[in-house]
Amino acid sequence: xxxxxxxxxxxxxxxxxxxxxxxxxxxxxxxxxxxxxxxxxxxxxxxxxxxxxxxxxxxxxxxxxxxxxxxxxxxxxxxxxxxxxxxxxxxxxxxxxxxxxxxxxxxxxxxxxxxxxxxxxxxxxxxxxxxxxxxxxxxxxxxxxxxxxxxxxxxxxxxxxxxxxxxxxxxxxxxxxxxxxxxxxxxxxxxxxxxxxxxxxxxxxxxxxxxxxxxxxxxxxxxxxxxxxxxxxxxxxxxxxxxxxxxxxxxxxxxxxxxxxxxxxxxxxxxxxxxxxxxxxxxxxxxxxxxxxxxxxxxxxxxxxxxxxxxxxxxxxxxxxxxxxxxxxxxxxxxxxxxxxxxxxxxxxxxxxxxxxxxxxxxxxxxxxxxxx
Amino acid sequence: xxxxxxxxxxxxxxxxxxxxxxxxxxxxxxxxxxxxxxxxxxxxxxxxxxxxxxxxxxxxxxxxxxxxxxxxxxxxxxxxxxxxxxxxxxxxxxxxxxxxxxxxxxxxxxxxxxxxxxxxxxxxxxxxxxxxxxxxxxxxxxxxxxxxxxxxxx
Ligand code: SF4
Ligand code: SF4
Numbered sequence: 001x002x003x004x005x006x007x008x009x010x011x012x013x014x015x016x017x018x019x020x021x022x023x024x025x026x027x028x029x030x031x032x033x034x035x036x037x038x039x040x041x042x043x044x045x046x047x048x049x050x051x052x053x054x055x056x057x058x059x060x061x062x063x064x065x066x067x068x069x070x071x072x073x074x075x076x077x078x079x080x081x082x083x084x085x086x087x088x089x090x091x092x093x094x095x096x097x098x099x100x101x102x103x104x105x106x107x108x109x110x111x112x113x114x115x116x117x118x119x120x121x122x123x124x125x126x127x128x129x130x131x132x133x134x135x136x137x138x139x140x141x142x143x144x145x146x147x148x149x150x151x152x153x154x155x156x157x158x159x160x161x162x163x164x165x166x167x168x169x170x171x172x173x174x175x176x177x178x179x180x181x182x183x184x185x186x187x188x189x190x191x192x193x194x195x196x197x198x199x200x201x202x203x204x205x206x207x208x209x210x211x212x213x214x215x216x217x218x219x220x221x222x223x224x225x226x227x228x229x230x231x232x233x234x235x236x237x238x239x240x241x242x243x244x245x246x247x248x249x250x251x252x253x254x255x256x257x258x259x260x261x262x263x264x265x266x267x268x269x270x271x272x273x274x275x276x277x278x279x280x281x282x283x284x285x286x287x288x289x290x291x292x293x294x295x296x297x298x299x300x301x302x303x304x305x306x307x308x309x310x311x312x313x314x315x316x317x318x319x320x321x322x323x324x325x326x327x328x329x330x331x332x333x334x335x336x337x338x339x340x341x342x343x344x345x346x347x348x349x350x351x352x353x354x355x356x357x358x359x360x361x362x363x364x365x366x367x368x369x370x371x372x373x
Numbered sequence: 374x375x376x377x378x379x380x381x382x383x384x385x386x387x388x389x390x391x392x393x394x395x396x397x398x399x400x401x402x403x404x405x406x407x408x409x410x411x412x413x414x415x416x417x418x419x420x421x422x423x424x425x426x427x428x429x430x431x432x433x434x435x436x437x438x439x440x441x442x443x444x445x446x447x448x449x450x451x452x453x454x455x456x457x458x459x460x461x462x463x464x465x466x467x468x469x470x471x472x473x474x475x476x477x478x479x480x481x482x483x484x485x486x487x488x489x490x491x492x493x494x495x496x497x498x499x500x501x502x503x504x505x506x507x508x509x510x511x512x513x514x515x516x517x518x519x520x521x522x523x524x525x526x527x
Binding site (some may be wrong): 062063065066069147150151152153154155158160168169172327 | 397404405406407408409434436472473474476479488
């Protein structure tokens with residue numbers, strides 16, 4: 001008996017490991033069932049839907065003005081960008097002209113929001129790779145942006161500030177002084193963070209060459225935003241199809257070389273610098289004038305459909321809107337950047353180590369509120 | 374050596390700085406003047422009655438359907454003391470459901486409702502977050518005093 005046991009080949013059994021939904025580094029409630037062979041991941045089975053609130057369906061029962069609040073809650077780290085995408089869709093349908101000043105306010109808010117969102121990414125990316133300090137620095141700077149938002153819109157995250165036809169209120173009187181103080185602080189904060197984490201040897205070892213995806217594959221998976229640009233594809237809705245007043249600013253689109261985790265990280269750091277440039281230019285060019293087009297009564301866009309796309313911090317957000325001429329939309333469909341980026345996860349996780357799962361998922365920077373909607 | 378000294382300098386600077394931490398329940402950070410806390414009803418000091426007429430516009434525009442209002446004839450109007458023909462009889466908001474969106478303030482034609490700076494939700498009783506007209510007006514008076522908000526013309 002003993003002999004035959006030693007002679008028989010060992011059975012290879014795949015072990016299933018459940019990662020999430022309450023795992024701290026899944027950035028929300030996301031569950032991956034990993035099939036592992038030793039240290040290697042051989043299969044991955046992602047489960048989403050834990051944060052499903054039925055936002056798209058809810059939109060069909062709300063007035064157009066009320067839907068803005070739902071869009072706030074989809075991608076809760078880039079609220080302004082989401083509001084903008086929806087408002088642009090309605091404006092397209094109604095052929096509304098947005099006043100100049102409102103466009104500039106929108107751009108400034110969206111770019112600051114992009115910086116705040118990327119700062120959050122920078123902090124959590126540090127956490128995912130085992131660096132605790134960066135998140136403290138990131139939150140210090142994010143807090144400054146957030147308190148500016150509070151002074152402008154009255155809320156720290158759920159702003160409901162961008163409205164169809166313009167914005168809710170004009171900027172507060174001391175906005176320029178506050179910005180003059182905030183900009184150098186942000187600039188310094190980003191440089192500090194860059195020095196602290198980007199070229200740290202441990203961080204490089206954890207990120208370089210991990211989760212590589214080339215441009216063509218990334219496009220075929222439908223990725224967009226920084227995750228796609230890291231693979232060397234210079235695709236950015238702000239440049240390709242400028243919305244709002246983005247065609248008036250001079251800014252670059254940082255791209256990566258290899259499409260690994262480090263590229264996805266560094267593209268975002270560079271993007272923060274570009275966003276600061278945009279904000280600076282927008283502050284200098286901002287004209288005076290009205291801040292919204294008056295819309296009489298309840299919003300009733302004419303029968304028809306419209307599609308608006310905008311560049312979120314996470315990628316391209318698209319809003320498809322069908323109106324039947326009543327005060328509520330017939331259908332609202334969102335193309336969520338996080339969800340489309342998450343699709344590539346299976347490809348990225350092929351043959352990686354268990355420890356790298358966290359880093360790869362972190363580098364995609366998904367917000368589960370938007371994946372599940 | 375120089376690096377060490379530089380590091381030490383940073384440490385020294387931070388040592389003599391005021392602490393950043395705020396001892397929360399005892400101290401509060403100031404909120405921005407535009408801050409949107411829970412909605413409150415404003416009190417017309419001249420006529421000694423609420424601005425709200427119970428017209429239900431805010432109720433219909435609330436995204437979460439968390440409020441309700443009832444209208445009645447204004448007894449002050451019958452006596453000739455007030456230009457408001459209708460006035461609010463009862464009003465209730467479920468603050469646990471309110472998402473602080475500020476929509477009610479935008480749509481009110483009488484500037485009768487405002488977003489206060491009150492933002493703490495923890496209460497002792499199960500239903501203490503359902504506030505009625507008295508509580509809303511009381512909170513409104515408090516907010517009017519605190520913010521020194523300008524009286525809206527009726
Ligand atoms: S708060 Fe304003 S909108 Fe709401 S019922 Fe009163 S008067 Fe009407
Ligand atoms: S703030 Fe928004 S959710 Fe709250 S009562 Fe007003 S309309 Fe309703």
